[in-house]
Amino acid sequence: MIRMLLRVLGHEYARPVRRTVALMAAAAAAEGLSYALLVPVLRELFGPAPRDAWPWLAAFGAAVAACAVLRYVSDLSGFRVGTTLLRGMYHRLGDHLARLPVGWYDAGRVGEVSVMAGRGVLQAMSVIAHLLAPFANACVTPLTIVAVLLAVDWRMGLAALAAVPVVAAVQAWTARSTAAADAERHARDHEAAARVLEYLQAQPVLRAGGRTGERFEALDTALRDVRRASRRGVLAALPGVVGLAVVVQAVFTALLVLGAVLALGGDIGAAEVVAALVLAARGAEPLLALAEAAGKLRAARAELARLDAVLRTEPLPEPREPVRPAHRGLDLESVVFRHGDRTVIDGVSLSVPEGRRVAVVGPSGAGKTTLLRLLARFHDVDEGAVRVGGADVREIGTDALMARIAVVFQDVYLFEGTIEENVRLGRPGAADAEVRAAAAAARLDEVVERLPGGWEANVGEGGALLSGGERQRVSIARALLKDAPIVLLDEVTSALDPVNEAAVHAGLERLMAGRTVVMVAHRLRTVQRADRVVFLDRGRIAEDGGHAELLRRGGRYAGFWAASTAPAPGG
Template structure:
């Protein structure tokens, strides 16, 4: 497991881990050797001159003190290395998740990532801090005590040594039996987490349907699956726990019978038998703890395996020698893109000259948003090429591509912080004057004036304390502050009230000025001023031209326009 940890995190952690493991092993040996001093203590105490045990008691106390110091040092080292590795794992996981293609984040993976990023990381990284020292002590201390017993009386030491391979076999078999149960339990837990998130997100729909007091069947089924998986795990672990307990008790019984037999035969004294039994009792406690520690280690190993599998997920490849575009025109060259078994874009070719505006319209599911996502390289195309400034986006450094692109989407996500902090995400090093100017251009200043706290007003998680139109204004201000040469707009005025729609339109006009723009809209009033319009349907361009040209043709776009202009149509 340690090798897996180092493989996941990197070998820069190898030396601190090796140092910690060595210190923990020395501590466990010191614990076992301190028990060896019980032999002369008990021999003199039950001998003819009990007073002679005082020096041995002092030696035993000194040995315990040394062990305490070593234990403190090893535990402290474990905590330090554990917290360092925990921090490293969070950074590694966060960096990797940020590099994965957006298409990887399917609905089914929400629960998986949430469990792994929380419980999974803590459980896997807690091995060094919380489990390694008890595990080493449970393995090494009994072996040290058995070595002491062998040196003291080989008959009874050999009898105790026979239990070692039996305990090892039980642990290995229990681990194998639990592997499948652990995997199933983890899978059921991730599914249940996803269903809980789904249940919370579905609250508006459930309440609107008057189902607030009813159970959510999918969630109930998932929780029942978790319960059944937990029962199967419990049933799988019971034989190992019972078997280990029986072996330890049998070992103690054998030593008791053997000691009594040797004492009756005159080969060993009663004090020596008592000493051996005391040492055997000290072996029993760490051995019995192996079941609990082993179960926790198996759980941590399973979580670590899942973390490793996640970290092995290939991100979008980066060019070995990135190319920096000097222009900001856009081009789709015979682009084909598939999502699963569905072809979302089929041999699409179009271009947007620098500084011009392209509007993309069409029915739902036509591939409009996908077109924007391919421009931003949220996915890689299956065939053809997407170019910015004549350079394939696959040859542009990811950070540079993001720096040259500003996004305004229909669903705006704001971080739990102040309005100013959310606007500054566009360009963190911007001056206060630049931030205020961007807010004014987006008409966000009107929102700030009426909010308690003004710029320092907290927007809540996801921007929950703001309306949809207000969140959109923050998004536009952020994009204006970023001042990127390419702007991508996706349904930015959908479902806004007239006041917010007018404000957002004004901010969008300022954002688009002098930039290369691709906009997706259902409300066709927003696309009239585009330099060119393409109509997508079924992943193909079926019409393209200016607004007036497409109306004169009387085709699909004209049909959409007539419906949009019908009174009462939003």
């Protein structure tokens, strides 16, 4: 557990963590040892001169006070180290996530990471602050008390020692029996969270379609699954909790009987019997709390394992000696890319000369967006090579590569903040005049003029306070401000109304002017402006040529084009 914690955190935190563990173990051991003073105290109290017990009582009081101070110091260290670890964990996780390839972030992964970065990190980092001290007490204090019992009377000490392997076996059995239930509960929690989020986001569509009842049923099903998984988890842990209590009570009863037999036989005195029973009762208390602490530790360990898996995910390798692209052209050479068992891009070779525009069209699932992502090195290819300016993207530093590429996707994400702040993401150090010029070129200034607050208008989380067309204008203005020589466009106008489409097209024309462009598009207006059209199907280039040329051929592209531009039935 501690080794995994240090691996997740990094070795720079090893010393404070080990110091805290040592302090907590010392406090637990000191607590057990302090009870050894009960033996001379009780001997004197039960003896002919009870007043002689005062020195031993004073020593016992001093030992208890020392234990309290040591406990305070260890707990304080735990809280301080826990706070430091929490801050360090967030920094390390954030830095690592920023280095992972963009292609790593699919829809399911984003939800998983968001839960992990919230509840998961807090639960994992609570080990030092809240869970380690009870666990140390449950392990170290009873063992110390067993050692004291061995010193008081070896027979009673051996009786107590016999319980150690039994308790360890019960805990191991409980951990094995609850592992599957814990994993199922985690999966059901994620499923329920996804259903809640889906239900909230789909409210406008569901209410318009009058289908809220069905969605309630889906959400209720997910919540029922969580309840069933929770019940199975409790039932799986219950035998271990009951077994531990039975073992502890059985050992205490055995010590009581053994002590009575020994006392009646005159082998030990009443003081030793009472002291042994007090020690046994004190050792039983942390053992009975072990079940709860162990359950929380298992949950924290599971979160640590998930954090460890993310942190051990390797980012795309950076070149030791980065090269600089010689020009602005793009090339794909026999590129193969697989996602799991599926080949998404299969042997694609494509050359885009500097300053030219290439449109990529094809049916859904053909691999068009993946092609753009490979050009931006969101993923590394499995075979072949992607070249920018004649250099393999794997030999170009990430910062240098992204400085040369501007990407505008269909689904635009804006950070909560002002319009100006979102535009400045393209080039944070740009002057105000450059920001205004980029906004005017993207016709974003029209949006700014009609919004209350103008440039200081808040766009909301994800840009929710703006329409789809307005978000696209922000995205284009951001790309214009970046002024990258290569532009990648993905279905930018596929879901816009005519007014916004016209404005976005005007901004795109300014963005594409003089740049190397690869665009995924379906609209006639976009494709006709391309110097070349590539028809992609099942990850392969089926046809390649100019728009008019491909229409004259009457092949796959012509059929696809006719189907996509045909008027709707009854229109």
